[in-house]
Amino acid sequence: MRASLIQIAVDEDEPVDSRRRRVAALVREQSGADLVVLPELWTTGAFAFEEFGRAAEPLEGPTYEAMAKAASDAGVWLHAGSLPERDPDGTLYNTSLLFSPSGEPAAAYRKIHRFGFDKGEAVLMGAGRDLVTARLPGTTLGLATCYDLRFPELFRGLVDAGAETLVIPAGWPERRRAHWTLLARARAVENQAFVLACGTAGTHAGVPQAGHSIVVDPWGEVLAEAGPGEEVLTVDLDPAKVGATREQFPALKDRVLGLEAPRSLR
Numbered sequence: 707m708r709a710s711l712i713q714i715a716v717d718e719d720e721p722v723d724s725r726r727r728r729v730a731a732l733v734r735e736q737s738g739a740d741l742v743v744l745p746e747l748w749t750t751g752a753f754a755f756e757e758f759g760r761a762a763e764p765l766e767g768p769t770y771e772a773m774a775k776a777a778s779d780a781g782v783w784l785h786a787g788s789l790p791e792r793d794p795d796g797t798l799y800n801t802s803l804l805f806s807p808s809g810e811p812a813a814a815y816r817k818i819h820r821f822g823f824d825k826g827e828a829v830l831m832g833a834g835r836d837l838v839t840a841r842l843p844g845t846t847l848g849l850a851t852c853y854d855l856r857f858p859e860l861f862r863g864l865v866d867a868g869a870e871t872l873v874i875p876a877g878w879p880e881r882r883r884a885h886w887t888l889l890a891r892a893r894a895v896e897n898q899a900f901v902l903a904c905g906t907a908g909t910h911a912g913v914p915q916a917g918h919s920i921v922v923d924p925w926g927e928v929l930a931e932a933g934p935g936e937e938v939l940t941v942d943l944d945p946a947k948v949g950a951t952r953e954q955f956p957a958l959k960d961r962v963l964g965l966e967a968p969r970s971l972r
């Protein structure tokens with residue numbers, strides 16, 4: 707399986723429409739890949755909080771249309787990263803989209819853990835509630851977004867639902883790049899799964915982005931890592947490695963569920 711992660715530079719001097727056209731062209735250039743992955747909130751930038759409301763779209767808005775067409779033109783599975791979605795009830799969500807090679811919608815995932823504590827995304831957007839997996843030829847994807855990477859229980863839930871390849875679009879800042887690399891490898895090792903983590907480059911809202919998109923195998927080895935700038939990171943994966951790793955080192959079978967709380971807390 708050939709995967710291409712497009713690490714887009716998200717700078718605020720590029721209008722959203724131009725970036726959308728530019729990204730669609732980049733996706734078309736990946737014809738021959740099986741799966742193409744884009745980052746989180748690449749129309750606005752993950753830290754451009756003031757833009758979320760202005761740029762929010764209905765699920766089947768301009769980004770959906772452009773990405774569905776780009777997927778079918780290229781003939782690839784396209785994880786189109788995420789966009790600020792406006793639900794018909796007015797709530798905003800950070801929503802990821804997956805398209806099949808014929809441009810049909812295959813999955814939509816609303817980010818569960820919103821970043822910002824008491825500001826930014828955490829107060830501007832609603833929280834998703836549903837785990838999302840999607841079956842592709844040869845592997846099952848588990849979808850998560852950026853800050854979700856810090857919450858291992860979400861990934862365990864995805865693995866329990868059959869995920870073998872964890873796809874994580876992100877807009878991760880340079881300031882916490884060490885966490886990004888460490889957590890991507892940790893999620894791969896503990897879940898014995900591939901991790902495809904696609905970040906952004908550039909600077910928006912004064913926040914320099916880390917870049918360094920990364921692909922990790924089920925043993926925790928880094929198969930490929932991007933640099934800091936805009937880049938297409940292409941890697942060939944053997945999906946059978948997930949089953950082989952889980953069979954040869956069956957740690958997932960040794961999980962102990964339903965542990966008791968410490969006595970002092972009861």
Ligand SMILES: NC(=O)CCC(=O)C(=O)O
Nearest residue numbers: 752821852853877879882
């Ligand atoms: N967009 C995000 O979710 C940012 C997450 C982040 O900066 C962090 O977890 O650190």
